[in-house]
Amino acid sequence: MDPASIQITAEPIDGSRCKFVVSQPVHAAGVRRFASAAEAEGSPLAAAIFAIPGAEVGEVIVSGNLVTVVKRGVTPWTAVGKSVGQAIRAALASGAPPLAPKAEAPVATADDDALYEQVAQLFDEQVNPMVARHGGRVELIDVQDAVVMLRMMGGCQGCGMADVTLRQGIEAMLQQHVPAVKGIVDITDHTAGTNPYFAAAKK
Amino acid sequence: MLLPTTTYRTAAFVEAARRLGVELTVASERPSTFEGAQPAALLTLDLAAPERAAEQAAAFARRHPVAGVVGVDDDTAVVAAAIAGRLGLTGNPVAAALAARDKHLQRLELVRHGVPVPRFELHTLGEDVTEFAARLRYPCVLKPLRLSASRGVIRADDPAGFRAALQRLGRILEQPDVAGCGDWASRVLVEDFIPGPEVALEGLVVAGQLQMLALFDKPDPLDGPFFEETIYTTPSRLPDRAQAALGACARDAVAALGLREGPVHAELRWNERGPWLIELAARSVGGRCSAALRFEAGETSLEELIIRHALGMPLPSLEREHQASGVMMIPVPGAGVLREVRGLATARAVPLIEDVVITAHPGQTLLPWPEGWRYPGFIFARGETPEAVEAALRTAQRRLGFVIE
Numbered sequence: 001m002d003p004a005s006i007q008i009t010a011e012p013i014d015g016s017r018c019k020f021v022v023s024q025p026v027h028a029a030g031v032r033r034f035a036s037a038a039e040a041e042g043s044p045l046a047a048a049i050f051a052i053p054g055a056e057v058g059e060v061i062v063s064g065n066l067v068t069v070v071k072r073g074v075t076p077w078t079a080v081g082k083s084v085g086q087a088i089r090a091a092l093a094s095g096a097p098p099l100a101p102k103a104e105a106p107v108a109t110a111d112d113d114a115l116y117e118q119v120a121q122l123f124d125e126q127v128n129p130m131v132a133r134h135g136g137r138v139e140l141i142d143v144q145d146a147v148v149m150l151r152m153m154g155g156c157q158g159c160g161m162a163d164v165t166l167r168q169g170i171e172a173m174l175q176q177h178v179p180a181v182k183g184i185v186d187i188t189d190h191t192a193g194t195n196p197y198f199a200a201a202k203k
Numbered sequence: 204m205l206l207p208t209t210t211y212r213t214a215a216f217v218e219a220a221r222r223l224g225v226e227l228t229v230a231s232e233r234p235s236t237f238e239g240a241q242p243a244a245l246l247t248l249d250l251a252a253p254e255r256a257a258e259q260a261a262a263f264a265r266r267h268p269v270a271g272v273v274g275v276d277d278d279t280a281v282v283a284a285a286i287a288g289r290l291g292l293t294g295n296p297v298a299a300a301l302a303a304r305d306k307h308l309q310r311l312e313l314v315r316h317g318v319p320v321p322r323f324e325l326h327t328l329g330e331d332v333t334e335f336a337a338r339l340r341y342p343c344v345l346k347p348l349r350l351s352a353s354r355g356v357i358r359a360d361d362p363a364g365f366r367a368a369l370q371r372l373g374r375i376l377e378q379p380d381v382a383g384c385g386d387w388a389s390r391v392l393v394e395d396f397i398p399g400p401e402v403a404l405e406g407l408v409v410a411g412q413l414q415m416l417a418l419f420d421k422p423d424p425l426d427g428p429f430f431e432e433t434i435y436t437t438p439s440r441l442p443d444r445a446q447a448a449l450g451a452c453a454r455d456a457v458a459a460l461g462l463r464e465g466p467v468h469a470e471l472r473w474n475e476r477g478p479w480l481i482e483l484a485a486r487s488v489g490g491r492c493s494a495a496l497r498f499e500a501g502e503t504s505l506e507e508l509i510i511r512h513a514l515g516m517p518l519p520s521l522e523r524e525h526q527a528s529g530v531m532m533i534p535v536p537g538a539g540v541l542r543e544v545r546g547l548a549t550a551r552a553v554p555l556i557e558d559v560v561i562t563a564h565p566g567q568t569l570l571p572w573p574e575g576w577r578y579p580g581f582i583f584a585r586g587e588t589p590e591a592v593e594a595a596l597r598t599a600q601r602r603l604g605f606v607i608e
Binding site: 007008009010011012074076077078081082126130131133134136158160161162163164165167168169170172173191192193194195196198199 | 206208209210211213214217218221227229231233235236237240241244245501502547548551552555556557558560561564565566567577585
């Protein structure tokens with residue numbers, strides 16, 4: 001595959017998190033989260049991102065055509081983003097699987113499985129009925145190391161108030177009802193939302 | 204945090220509060236679907252009625268103590284002032300915030316205090332303007348009293364152009380989202396066109412003293428007939444003498460309006476006669492533009508400064524980062540429904556470009572100025588010089604293609 005044919009757009013969420021939207025699927029089977037370089041061993045794409053000098057990458061999350069990178073370093077996404085793009089292109093162009101198959105469930109995953117059930121129940125019974133009033137839906141993608149990965153859809157996707165829904169609504173409810181959850185990661189491609197409930201205008 | 208549901212500012216302010224570890228309540232004019240479940244985190248206020256909103260906020264504060272209040276746009280700046288007054292929090296007097304929001308009130312106060320502003324007159328839609336148009340000094344600029352983002356601002360060069368501009372502005376003020384907003388929507392400010400480069404000054408008022416945070420050049424001439432903004436770059440390339448005079452003019456304007464606390468965003472012009480105050484708002488820069496500003500060696504955002512100030516937290520250095528920085532509000536490429544944006548990856552690959560953010564969504568109707576007021580997106584760049592930043596912004600914009608039907 002010609003690496004030049006792979007289009008990647010970076011969408012920084014903030015100074016430490018950035019989403020990379022790839023023009024082709026990277027990992028079709030659910031979500032993979034790597035919390036360290038050691039965990040990324042055997043997964044060329046994630047390992048290459050952890051190896052970017054100066055970025056101090058702390059986390060890589062891959063789902064569908066999205067690669068979310070969390071860094072601790074102060075190097076701006078301008079510099080780091082290009083290296084991430086190169087790593088993704090090289091991994092996909094090599095023809096080898098970019099990610100190793102998910103390892104057999106270690107003991108810790110049992111906790112994640114239990115959390116997944118609790119979070120799924122909360123989403124089904126409380127969160128989704130609430131966002132449905134604005135034509136939205138929140139999909140629980142996975143729970144890994146007590147971090148919830150979710151995707152916002154319908155009226156929530158691209159909504160001007162999506163961050164408020166995420167932080168003041170969903171995250172707050174998780175803290176109350178499932179306090180073992182350590183954090184949430186929104187893997188939504190908000191730029192692709194076609195019917196956001198609230199659209200922004202310059203003020 | 205007073206966040207109207209249509210603001211671009213949500214993500215930046217929510218993230219700033221998170222970074223500071225601040226317990227945040229978001230108040231909007233329409234209820235969040237989570238408000239019942241999270242009554243301390245979410246609140247609905249009548250943002251169109253500041254005194255009523257202050258009553259609602261006071262009732263809320265009896266259950267959930269409030270330590271500070273921040274408005275993010277022209278309207279919520281007034282609401283924030285009313286709430287601050289009611290709860291005894293850091294903020295502006297309501298009268299000062301009102302004067303900053305209304306272009307006519309603002310000019311009256313500025314003239315009264317000797318701040319240089321364009322000569323102006325107030326007129327009402329529907330009045331016979333034949334005689335008035337004949338005696339006007341041209342070119343002139345017609346402005347609605349409160350719309351933001353230069354929506355409805357039109358230059359006229361002669362009586363025929365004036366009558367056409369007034370009709371066009373009248374149609375904008377009859378739009379459903381405007382017409383019901385109050386008496387101001389039936390009035391028009393007519394003022395002299397001031398030639399010369401325009402700048403935007405970003406500042407923070409602390410105990411009545413304006414601290415200048417940044418002065419942005421606007422390298423694309425804003426000569427009309429419409430006034431859609433494009434590029435901001437900082438530091439300014441104007442001579443030091445001009446920058447000092449512009450800063451002093453903004454300081455005088457802040458004092459004249461009676462603003463005491465919080466962010467200000469001012470538009471000024473500079474020519475052989477000196478500085479001119481065009482607008483001053485009691486809020487920070489709009490859109491996503493604040494991402495062009497970083498302080499304390501790049502560690503602190505503008506929103507963090509604003510929240511810190513509102514809460515009385517110690518302020519870090521207000522010195523902007525060393526690098527030059529800039530933002531382009533991407534011009535609306537034409538009227539129609541946006542289907543697709545092409546060239547994002549190549550635009551982002553331009554050296555010095557930090558990000559290209561498309562805020563318009565597929566299916567959104569794009570409307571050019573003066574009827575329009577929404578940019579399809581923003582481009583950000585940083586570099587050693589403002590010249591290099593400006594060139595990068597223009598190159599990136601040329602690589603974008605908007606598919607509109």
